[in-house]
Amino acid sequence: SQKIEQNSEALNIQEGKTATLTCNYTNYSPAYLQWYRQDPGRGPVFLLLIRENEKEKRKERLKVTFDTTLKQSLFHITASQPADSATYLCALDRSNDYKLSFGAGTTVTVRA
Template sequence: SQKIEQNSEALNIQEGKTATLTCNYTNYSPAYLQWYRQDPGRGPVFLLLIRENEKEKRKERLKVTFDTTLKQSLFHITASQPADSATYLCALDRGGRRALTFGSGTRLQVQP
């Protein structure tokens, strides 16, 4: 079955630096991968979707890469701000079924 690994350790960075979060997966070759942001006590909010034939996707200060050889996606936030502090979840498609498998998330803390 699909396995998704996100760094369970919190990531602490200084304001203004670039945050890089990792999502690794095994036992599957997803057609697309999504990233979500979740604040405490709230539902996740969709950020970006990247397809298997796309190497990179950008949206404002966010950048996602998708390496199907390494079975890895990297999520970057440039010029990070304290307001970027949250948990970030990656999710994989389930091969034609209209459902996703979510990773456990990485908590990002941006220090002012």
């Protein structure tokens, strides 16, 4: 069956360090992969989209990689700040379909 797995443990890091989150998937062949941020009591907010033919994408302090051979995406937050504390969700498209399928999310806490 199709499965999306994100870091099972919450991530606690010191301000200024880099947070690295993983998103692994099985039995998918996504053409696109998206990352969202969700704060408590709020809906997810889109951060980045990466296509299957793109190896890496950057936006300010965020970097996403997409390895279709390993079936994995890595999401990096560099020079992390306490304001980056949130839950980060990866979402995959399902080919020939309108849906996005989401992972369970990884909660990041950045300590000052």
